Amino acid sequence: MAEPLRIAIAGLGTVGTGVIRLLDANREVLERRAGRAIEVVAVNARERAKDRGVDLSPFAWVDDMQAMAARSDVDVVVELVGGSDGPALTLARAALDAGKGFVTANKAMVAHHGMELAELAAINSAPFAFEAAVAGGIPVVKGLREGTAANALTRIYGILNGTCNYILSEMERTGADFDDMLRAAQEQGFAEADPTFDIEGVDAAHKLAILAAIGFGTRIDFEAVRCAGITQVTASDIAQADALGYVVRLVGIASMEGDGRLLQRVRPCLVPFRHPLAAVTGPTNAVVAEGDFSGRLLFQGAGAGDRPTASAVVADLIDIARGQAGAPFSVPVDQLGSAEPGDPGERRGRDYIRFTVADRPGVLAEITAAMRDAGVSIESLIQRGRDHDGGAVQVAMVTHEGPEHCVTEALALLEGSANLAARPLVMPILKD
Amino acid sequence: MAEPLRIAIAGLGTVGTGVIRLLDANREVLERRAGRAIEVVAVNARERAKDRGVDLSPFAWVDDMQAMAARSDVDVVVELVGGSDGPALTLARAALDAGKGFVTANKAMVAHHGMELAELAAINSAPFAFEAAVAGGIPVVKGLREGTAANALTRIYGILNGTCNYILSEMERTGADFDDMLRAAQEQGFAEADPTFDIEGVDAAHKLAILAAIGFGTRIDFEAVRCAGITQVTASDIAQADALGYVVRLVGIASMEGDGRLLQRVRPCLVPFRHPLAAVTGPTNAVVAEGDFSGRLLFQGAGAGDRPTASAVVADLIDIARGQAGAPFSVPVDQLGSAEPGDPGERRGRDYIRFTVADRPGVLAEITAAMRDAGVSIESLIQRGRDHDGGAVQVAMVTHEGPEHCVTEALALLEGSANLAARPLVMPILKD
Secondary structure, eight states: OOOOEEEEEEOOSHHHHHHHHHHHHTHHHHHHHHSSOEEEEEEEOSOSSOOOSSOOTTSEEOSSGGGGGGOTTOSEEEEOOOOSSTHHHHHHHHHHHTTOEEEEOOHHHHHHHHHHHHHHHHHTTOOEEOGGGSSTTOOHHHIIIIITTTSOEEEEEEEOOHHHHHHHHHHHHHOOOHHHHHHHHHHTTSSOSSOHHHHTTHHHHHHHHHHHHHHHTBOOOGGGOEEOOSTTOOHHHHHHHHHHTEEEEEEEEEEEOTTSOEEEEEEEEEEETTSGGGGOOTTEEEEEEEETTTEEEEEEEEOSOHHHHHHHHHHHHHHHHTTOOOOTTSSOGGGOBOOOBOOGGGOEEOEEEEEEEESSTTHHHHHHHHHHHHTOOEEEEEEEEEOTTSSEEEEEEEEOSEEHHHHHHHHHHHTTOTTBSSOOEEEEBOOO | OOOOEEEEEEOOSHHHHHHHHHHHHTHHHHHHHHSSOEEEEEEEOSOSSOOOSSOOTTSEEOSSGGGGGGOTTOSEEEEOOOOSSTHHHHHHHHHHHTTOEEEEOOHHHHHHHHHHHHHHHHHTTOOEEOGGGSSTTOOHHHIIIIITTTSOEEEEEEEOOHHHHHHHHHHHHHOOOHHHHHHHHHHTTSSOSSOHHHHTTHHHHHHHHHHHHHHHTBOOOGGGOEEOOSTTOOHHHHHHHHHHTEEEEEEEEEEEOTTSOEEEEEEEEEEETTSGGGGOOTTEEEEEEEETTTEEEEEEEEOSOHHHHHHHHHHHHHHHHTTOOOOTTSSOGGGOBOOOBOOGGGOEEOEEEEEEEESSTTHHHHHHHHHHHHTOOEEEEEEEEEOTTSSEEEEEEEEOSEEHHHHHHHHHHHTTOTTBSSOOEEEEBOOO
């Protein structure tokens, strides 16, 4: 049996302690699969004294996590601290610079600095892996890096944020409004005290940018992700969608356009009942990859949580122990291409558009005239009665397929209209 | 750039030509991902003259495929001939003996001889890979071998045969009976002229035995798979299931029992509407793996077809080109355990039982008395009117949870009863 793989863990939150628990619980099977033991040698966290329910006494306590990168008894540093910059990034650079493996669950850091870190890893021939950064316990980074490697992918999309999916599917189940379900999600531990990154779609955008780089062989371009969250989605939108045969899900979509440009977006979408993503409820994640030979592949599972995330962290460690870590983005980082951001205006599709309007004559005439003038063809239109919150009325429509810039133009024509009580909400209809 | 990986392809049916097409279509991206070119050097098939729509002129034609194993210009032999024994097996042994990589889509051969071939591969340090043998284009062999490697799995189950799933989901959609849908499936190319292996569950059993070995780290035990097909499932069963909130799917289930015994079964099951497998229709495959840390993971996609299967074959070739093939069953073959076959009688669950009975007094009394005497508790019972095919009537029931041997005992009590017009059909209800 080969020498053990010796790891240091920075960060002992739920995931860090989950990794320690997993390594202990499955010690024997891990050793058989990895061909060698995986041993924690050093740990670090902000508070040493805190009771975490795991025995830390066998491990060296490191007061300054940056010191981990310099330890000669450490092969791999596992970073579970979080934050796109700051100490996590400093540690990543130091570990890779020292030729150590680096494993992280930090999607924000990989989305922002993944290219730099992959370059450092390549220079130092050091493994760099982040399965846990995307979709929790689902082996989708590996799925795209290796499983679909024979394919030119056309589209990668999915439900990448468990908090949003929990809120939306609970709104659907209960008829409750967004604010109430957010509070419920916080109470049940499915949403953080500051949920901004989740509900505004930023977390999903981090993951999407990482998956797009792997799947399309292009450099990560997080800045190019167009991002909208779910805060504007109302109980009434969900009811309208249901009546039309759809559920509402926050979907990240990356597509390689015909012109070689890469369109990356995170938006609430209408998903047809029969689509596999419609059946994804609660804090579950699901990723679809469409390959030119494989066809549509779906990877689904727990999107977060200490145990699933620990499963992904340790899968990376097993790959490293086996000497099978490979290029973090499937192709060597210096061979990743650069794709210009796609033009969403050129996207052809159908949209759901919801207006909140004053309840007075002429409103529908103004809206439909703007649609006509911008060349938007309306497939169906529902005007429901007065809303409970006063004089506003909801008008929802679904457009025929057409280029998105027409919808944008129509909304521009309506901008500032005294008839609109709120900003319209546009949700694309996911194509089958 | 390293030397190309040179392959020989035995068998130029739809999958073999699919591999040639894929290697041509995605040549550039494959070379970037694999770090070297993947080049076909030699091919073989029964008929040389046949027009296959691909240009074979760049490749050496080999009249006797066994000669491929001896060629010094071949690194990997790709076997797409089929058959569990015979020429395919001879070629596999010869290729591995010669230290060449061996890639196959041949589930029957891997199920029957996978252990021997893995041992040969280990002795000769030769890569041996068979992603395409299970679930077509879905990277589920890799998913279990590497993606879930950190977990002790408790259950692996799924829809492993596209032909059966097409037939069952079309019976569901159209209300047609089995024979009619089988004929339709044959006409549409979803079933072979001799469909026995598919509809009797043998093909699914091959795949299940392979997945169980990988997931549980035990030697393949195909003989221990208890197998029932879908030929007994009627339109009426599907209608009853629907009324009760279920769909019927052929499900392969491998579970590691508490006593360390391995239960492997392929059977038509009732799947609750809300379960992800219920949404799997047509020739799609889906595999669920339940890990102690990952929780429930789902892998879904095309279960067969030339292009998806080619995608899986080439994914294996990329792994080999990268030097990342690893142990074919996740742990070295000499470390695979041996699990005794589990006792299905001990399984606790709920069952759907359908009787076809004579339409006369006392039938229900006889059946329910047998249930009572065997300790089977009935949750619901539906007796429908006279069947179209004469005097027989269908009685369907769902049992409360209990040990399976009680159901077996009840049916034994009824064996030979003049009231039963046909053998009863038992379908377990899939647990969430």
